[in-house]
Amino acid sequence: MSAPALAVEMRDVRKSYNTPGGTIHAVDSMTLRAEPHRIHALLGPNGAGKTTSLEMIVGLRRPDQGVVRTLGLDPATAGRELSTRVAIQPQEAKIFERLRVGELMTLWSSFYTHPRPAEEVLDSLELTNYVNREVTKLSGGTRQRLNVALAMVANPELLILDEPSTGLDPRAREHLWSVLASWRDRGLTIVMSTHSMEEATALADSVFIIDHGSCASAGTPEELIRTLAGGPAVHFQIVRELDDADTARLRQLGELVINADRTGHLTTDRTDEALAVLAADGRCRDLRIQVPTLADAYFAATGNQLTSPEPAGV
Numbered sequence: 001m002s003a004p005a006l007a008v009e010m011r012d013v014r015k016s017y018n019t020p021g022g023t024i025h026a027v028d029s030m031t032l033r034a035e036p037h038r039i040h041a042l043l044g045p046n047g048a049g050k051t052t053s054l055e056m057i058v059g060l061r062r063p064d065q066g067v068v069r070t071l072g073l074d075p076a077t078a079g080r081e082l083s084t085r086v087a088i089q090p091q092e093a094k095i096f097e098r099l100r101v102g103e104l105m106t107l108w109s110s111f112y113t114h115p116r117p118a119e120e121v122l123d124s125l126e127l128t129n130y131v132n133r134e135v136t137k138l139s140g141g142t143r144q145r146l147n148v149a150l151a152m153v154a155n156p157e158l159l160i161l162d163e164p165s166t167g168l169d170p171r172a173r174e175h176l177w178s179v180l181a182s183w184r185d186r187g188l189t190i191v192m193s194t195h196s197m198e199e200a201t202a203l204a205d206s207v208f209i210i211d212h213g214s215c216a217s218a219g220t221p222e223e224l225i226r227t228l229a230g231g232p233a234v235h236f237q238i239v240r241e242l243d244d245a246d247t248a249r250l251r252q253l254g255e256l257v258i259n260a261d262r263t264g265h266l267t268t269d270r271t272d273e274a275l276a277v278l279a280a281d282g283r284c285r286d287l288r289i290q291v292p293t294l295a296d297a298y299f300a301a302t303g304n305q306l307t308s309p310e311p312a313g314v
């Protein structure tokens with residue numbers, strides 16, 4: 001079987017929920033394309049439609065309208081042909097709570113034809129020491145890592161993770177990122193949701209900015225920052241009036257904005273040259289270089305700030 005060009009494609013997908021309070025348009029005109037062998041992050045706040053999208057990608061929900069293709073197949077009808085190739089981390093492994101970690105992994109891997117060795121997955125996620133512990137006695141963060149392990153033991157081509165680092169302390173989170181990156185380097189495709197800018201910046205090869213059920217913008221973190229947030233900017237407070245020659249020089253370097261209160265900024269990649277002009281003879285003070293981040297790109301794409309909750313243990 002030849003591999004499809006895209007791991008996941010959503011074209012103008014809509015999904016609503018009818019609730020006693022009215023219809024919720026959870027996913028609305030969602031269009032995105034995820035290439036294989038990459039880590040893709042759906043980045044957006046609570047309620048943006050990330051989980052609903054992931055559930056449609058694995059076939060747990062059907063779209064009301066539009067096209068979803070996962071590894072080239074329609075997840076609503078592909079059945080076992082897809083379920084052996086795609087794994088999603090169980091949101092809450094409430095079932096089998098009385099089992100020990102090792103027992104649950106053995107049971108879970110028995111559901112699949114070509115599972116990955118459970119010991120290898122447990123080892124990579126630093127869970128080996130917990131094999132004899134009952135699932136119910138695990139901490140939230142350890143349990144979250146077990147959920148990722150349960151998905152990975154299926155040995156999928158496409159791994160779907162819904163906010164995988166929720167509840168992890170900073171060290172565990174960074175370790176999880178390095179494990180996910182190493183799996184990607186061995187050919188796995190990962191599609192994950194997150195509301196952490198830091199996670200998307202550190203981990204994702206491509207980011208889909210999700211806003212009110214649709215994809216507002218997509219690209220590598222660097223592309224999104226460059227195209228949406230612009231380049232670095234030098235901010236300054238004018239002390240002595242800039243003369244025409246200074247202003248002309250600054251305009252040659254980039255885009256100059258001077259405000260009525262005599263503050264200003266120059267958007268330019270040539271920050272050293274800009275600083276030299278602005279600082280000469282004490283013309284300006286409070287000089288500060290601002291390098292745009294994914295948060296700035298997110299704000300430019302959606303008009304909203306996305307505040308990442310602090311990871312547990314901070």
Ligand SMILES: Nc1ncnc2c1ncn2[C@@H]1O[C@H](COP(=O)(O)OP(=O)(O)OP(=O)(O)O)[C@@H](O)[C@H]1O
Pocket residue numbers: 017018019024025026027044045046047048049050051052053193195
């Ligand atoms: N089963 C459901 N029944 C009714 N409404 C739902 C259901 N699942 C999700 N919703 C609503 O659909 C919208 C999108 O939810 P979804 O969980 O897809 O977003 P999300 O981006 O994953 O958010 P979170 O980060 O909070 O999980 C929200 O308003 C949510 O309340």
